[in-house]
Amino acid sequence: MSENSPAPVIELSDVDIATMQDPTSLTFSEVNWSVLPGEFWALTGQELSGKTDFLLLTAGLMPPMEGSCKLFGVETRTFSEAELPMRLRVGYVYEGGPLFNSLTIAENVALPLRYQKNLSIETVATQVAKLVELFELEPFADLMPVNVPAAWRYRVALARALILKPEVLLLDNPLAGMVAKHRQWMVQFLDQLWQGHEWFDGRPITLVVATDDLHPWQNNRRKFALLEDQKFIPLGHWKDVETTTHPTVKELLTTSAPVFYPKI
Amino acid sequence: MAKSFEWSNLQVFRRAPLPRSYTDYFGRKLFLFLLTLQGLGAFSLITLGVIVRKFNVADSVMGPRIRREIHRAGISLLPMFGFTALALGFLVIGQTLSVLAEVGATQYLGSTMVIVIVRELGPLLTAVLVLARVGTANVIELGTARAQGEVETLEALGIDPVHYLVMPRVIGMTLGIFSLTIYLIIGALASGYLWAFLQNLPLTPAVYFSQLADSLTWLDFAMLGLKSLAFGFFIGIVACYHGLAQPLRIEDVSRVTVRAVTQGIIVCVLVDAVFIMAYLV
Numbered sequence: 001m002s003e004n005s006p007a008p009v010i011e012l013s014d015v016d017i018a019t020m021q022d023p024t025s026l027t028f029s030e031v032n033w034s035v036l037p038g039e040f041w042a043l044t045g046q047e048l049s050g051k052t053d054f055l056l057l058t059a060g061l062m063p064p065m066e067g068s069c070k071l072f073g074v075e076t077r078t079f080s081e082a083e084l085p086m087r088l089r090v091g092y093v094y095e096g097g098p099l100f101n102s103l104t105i106a107e108n109v110a111l112p113l114r115y116q117k118n119l120s121i122e123t124v125a126t127q128v129a130k131l132v133e134l135f136e137l138e139p140f141a142d143l144m145p146v147n148v149p150a151a152w153r154y155r156v157a158l159a160r161a162l163i164l165k166p167e168v169l170l171l172d173n174p175l176a177g178m179v180a181k182h183r184q185w186m187v188q189f190l191d192q193l194w195q196g197h198e199w200f201d202g203r204p205i206t207l208v209v210a211t212d213d214l215h216p217w218q219n220n221r222r223k224f225a226l227l228e229d230q231k232f233i234p235l236g237h238w239k240d241v242e243t244t245t246h247p248t249v250k251e252l253l254t255t256s257a258p259v260f261y262p263k264i
Numbered sequence: 265m266a267k268s269f270e271w272s273n274l275q276v277f278r279r280a281p282l283p284r285s286y287t288d289y290f291g292r293k294l295f296l297f298l299l300t301l302q303g304l305g306a307f308s309l310i311t312l313g314v315i316v317r318k319f320n321v322a323d324s325v326m327g328p329r330i331r332r333e334i335h336r337a338g339i340s341l342l343p344m345f346g347f348t349a350l351a352l353g354f355l356v357i358g359q360t361l362s363v364l365a366e367v368g369a370t371q372y373l374g375s376t377m378v379i380v381i382v383r384e385l386g387p388l389l390t391a392v393l394v395l396a397r398v399g400t401a402n403v404i405e406l407g408t409a410r411a412q413g414e415v416e417t418l419e420a421l422g423i424d425p426v427h428y429l430v431m432p433r434v435i436g437m438t439l440g441i442f443s444l445t446i447y448l449i450i451g452a453l454a455s456g457y458l459w460a461f462l463q464n465l466p467l468t469p470a471v472y473f474s475q476l477a478d479s480l481t482w483l484d485f486a487m488l489g490l491k492s493l494a495f496g497f498f499i500g501i502v503a504c505y506h507g508l509a510q511p512l513r514i515e516d517v518s519r520v521t522v523r524a525v526t527q528g529i530i531v532c533v534l535v536d537a538v539f540i541m542a543y544l545v
Contacts, residue, residue: 021511061420084422092420098413102405112421115322115428160421 007073008034009168009206010058012232015067017057019050026065027053031232033225037167040194041208042217044252045227051210052095054227055170058208059092071168088116091166095173097157099145105156106132106141113163124163131159134199135189151182162199168206169193175213187216214241214249215256300527307505308498311434314426326432333436337398338443345444348393349451356380357456361463370465374475377456382484383543386449387441388536391495394441395528399503402433403524406507407517415508429508434500441496445488483542491539495532502528 010033017028027050035041045051056062057069060076069076071090079087099108110121110128132141135155140148148156154174161169174190175183190209196202211217214224217238224235228248235241241249360376406429409415418425457472506524 059420061416088422094413094417094420096413098417100414100417101409101412111325112423115325115421115423118322118324120324157417164421 016065091161097154337440353455375479437500438496445492
């Protein structure tokens with residue numbers, strides 16, 4: 001592969017996607033999509049349009065009904081435990097950031113690294129402390145998830161996904177249910193990750209977010225796509241989104257809260 | 265066009281309305297029973313496979329989890345089992361002594377204790393008590409975790425839910441029931457003598473314990489060990505299966521807990537029936 005055309009990190013060709021609840025019911029058909037390293041995609045769509053199923057398939061957590069879904073050039077259909085280290089190059093965070101309720105916040109963040117590398121809690125303490133600091137979670141570190149305000153849970157879940165240092169991050173509705181302050185923080189933080197964050201030693205990562213809300217992601221370097229009626233419709237950059245005549249996108253733009261968004 | 269037969273097609277029976285005729289009703293119950301057996305069988309094989317293949321995987325995380333489960337299903341239940349052993353010895357001796365003393369057959373006291381406590385009541389009572397105390401808690405914990413998306417989250421983080429959630433619980437309950445059975449039997453046999461002594465029965469400890477020793481065969485020890493391990497394993501499997509194996513909503517948790525207790529007891533009785541064969545053959 002030449003330097004001008006890097007290999008896609010995610011590649012879907014003619015993929016039919018089922019739902020997680022029912023592997024026989026079709027939510028998307030004949031999806032063709034490829035994500036290059038360093039891209040930031042915002043996938044939008046109405047509620048219940050199947051954004052979560054789309055992301056689950058992309059993360060290799062659900063096999064395609066038909067077609068080929070590749071992560072880093074490897075077919076996800078053939079994923080077995082041997083390919084686990086490869087699959088962990090992709091981080092996935094569910095909507096609402098479900099946490100393990102029997103573990104404290106710090107233990108939640110530490111768990112993936114401890115489990116995958118078989119490390120004791122003392123060994124990972126420095127890295128956990130660093131993430132807790134980055135996510136401003138210090139007051140909550142020793143609390144159980146039930147005592148943590150809902151808006152902070154997504155941060156914990158994101159920190160937990162980042163401790164394995166994934167190269168691609170798939171986030172399901174990261175701004176759901178957040179007030180302006182948290183939305184602003186999250187968009188800024190994700191932008192830093194995209195540009196190259198100290199946690200990744202300045203290495204930029206690839207991001208895909210599923211979102212109901214278009215305005216917070218307003219930026220001409222991000223790419224947008226619409227998920228609707230079993231179709232994946234690429235929308236292009238923000239200027240194309242703003243000028244589109246697609247009725248669903250227009251509706252999403254009008255219902256999206258025009259909140260502060262950081263300029264890069 | 266004829267479709268190939270698939271077990272999953274039978275799931276429709278779960279949702280079908282209750283049939284009116286008795287034969288249909290029992291037919292449906294039979295299908296549901298077979299479906300449950302199939303599910304439990306598959307889940308036990310998966311769990312056994314994981315225990316064998318991944319016993320040492322991530323032991324710095326799993327070690328403390330396994331120890332916690334053993335503590336929970338074993339050590340922390342010791343006071344309750346001390347009381348139960350005392351009561352069990354009293355009940356069995358109280359009932360049998362009145363009959364045996366009448367006919368002057370107190371030399372059979374030892375063998376009665378062995379038949380009743382060592383072969384049957386000890387293992388079964390332990391299994392039922394641990395099911396009630398720890399099995400139910402496990403179903404509720406796992407069911408809540410499942411309903412709140414923790415299982416999917418584990419998968420997204422590359423952690424095998426059967427390894428992380430099921431293995432420690434099944435190991436904990438297996439070892440817990442195995443050890444508690446032994447303690448319960450020793451306690452009940454000893455408390456049996458205590459109650460006999462309090463009732464002024466002319467029986468020295470040496471005679472009582474030699475009666476016990478004469479009534480015990482190698483088969484009793486082998487059966488006791490295997491039976492209590494099997495009880496523990498299957499109760500663990502039933503509890504984890506109902507908590508984890510199917511997608512749950514939070515309001516389903518109470519329903520699956522009741523179902524797990526019922527099925528846990530049925531499975532114990534079935535396993536017990538298999539072991540009785542060893543004595544009959």
